[in-house]
Amino acid sequence: MRIKLALTAYRLILPLLFITAFPGWLVKMLRRGGMGTHLGERVTVYTTPLEYELCHAVHIHAVSVGETLLALKLIREWRLSEPLRDFVLATGTATGHAVATSAKILRLRVTYAPLDLSPMVNRYLNRFEPEQVILIEGEVWPHLLLACHARHIPVRVVNARVSPRSARRFTRFANWLRPIYSLLDGVTLQEAADAEIWKTLGVDHQKIHLTGSLKFDPGSGEHPKRRPDFQKILDHFGKERLVILAASTHAGEDAFIAQAAHEAAPQALIVLVPRHAERRVEVAASLEKAGFVVKLRSSSETLVSVVNERCVFVVDSTGELSDWTAHADVVIIGKSFLSSGGQNPCEAILAEKPIITGAHMENFQPLTNRLVAAGACIVAADSSALSQAIRTALVPKRAEQMTRQATSTLAMHHGATRRILQFLQRQNSATF
Helix, strand or coil: CHHHHHHHHHHHHHHHHHHHHHHHHHHHHHHCCHHHCCHHHHHCCCCCCHHHCCCCCEEEEECCHHHHHHHHHHHHHHHHHCCCCCEEEEECCHHHHHHHHHCCCCCEEEEECCCCCHHHHHHHHHHHCCCEEEEECCCCCHHHHHHHHHCCCCEEEEEECCCHHHHHHHHHCHHHHHHHHCCCCEEEECCHHHHHHHHHCCCCHHHEEECCCCCCCCCCCCCCCCCHHHHHHHHCCCCCCCEEEEEEECCCCHHHHHHHHHHHCCCCEEEEEECCHHHHHHHHHHHHHCCCEEEECCCHHHHCCCCCCCEEEECCCCCCHHHHHCCCCEEEECCCCCCCCCCCCHHHHHCCCCEEECCCCHHHHHHHHHHHHCCCEEECCCHHHHHHHHHHHCCHHHHHHHHHHHHHHHHHHCCHHHHHHHHHHHHHHHHC
16 A cells, blocks of 8 residues: 555656756756757657667666766676676766767667656666666666566666665655565665665665675776876976866865865866866856966867966866876865765775865765775865865875875775676576
8 A cells, every 4th residue: 555655646746846857957968968869768769770779688777977987887897707798778867878878888778767657667678678677876766666577677776875864864764665675686785884774675685785886896997097198288287287186076166176276286287177067167167256267178278388377277078087087196076065975086096196075975975984084085174174185185105195095995895896796697597
């Protein structure tokens, strides 16, 4: 009875939410260049002839860009043991779609995940007939899960994580969520502490496996690497300048970080990599208002030499952050200064760069707590503290100590990708 009431409410609310959010979503897709990327697939309107589709493949659903990168990492590792395995990667955003498409992986079909409305979910499943569905990190959609269960298609969550806020919400509504979450065929966890919340949601304890984090696994996937073309661009701002890089910044942080960085090291080049490239105009405006000269990665003017202490280089591109990180002397983690939950510090750690965060890293709390306890990162609560943190992190001996401790902290997740893959292959063999 409870599940019928919950589904009735969900089916009434979801279309209303879609109608309300559609205008804003459409504007966002226009800004991100999504209109020319088969966006109709989001509502299961396909242009690819059915006979050319990859049927009976492994389907991986990745809502965000970060999840898409994790999905690609898993696919590449899977291909090492099963080179002929077919995959369909269903993304939730135009940026994620672009990242997946640009990877140019053979026998990989990139599509958009269908909206979680029963007719669309069923058209999606009828078209592709997935062998199994893998959800990255925990985006569980009721209609998709119910339809897969009815068709005996296994659905598993990998790299599952639950933020403290989500845990409180899940606990509060566990009785309503349990009938849906109990249909999951397996869950792999980043942290052992999250096991209880998945049990509370109705997942059988035998289906819950601790593997470590796919995101934080230092032994799998490509590490950040210095690129000659990137260095050539940086040299236009002055050769051998220190580089202070702010990674995945969000609205309100750009000028704040740039000002603190300039006060800490006026001679250094400040490089900002906004989380969303389409924010370039907003980012440039805020920096110029603060008295900085702005050069965009996307502009041809970037190739003109500009040696100016108040010049900020804005990397308004997609999918390049990892390798820009390799050119930094210190990395500041964005989305962590304005109560927003933080961004992933892993790439900076893999690049062996000292990291600084704001006071809000809730989305990466277990890892951040360990890093802080080990002296592997510095937390700065305000502009003055951020300037001081930058000065500290630029001291070579301190930077070497921080990066060594950070690498050691990350090592606990070594092999997570392999363990997740072993779980999926083992479960799939048992299913069939």
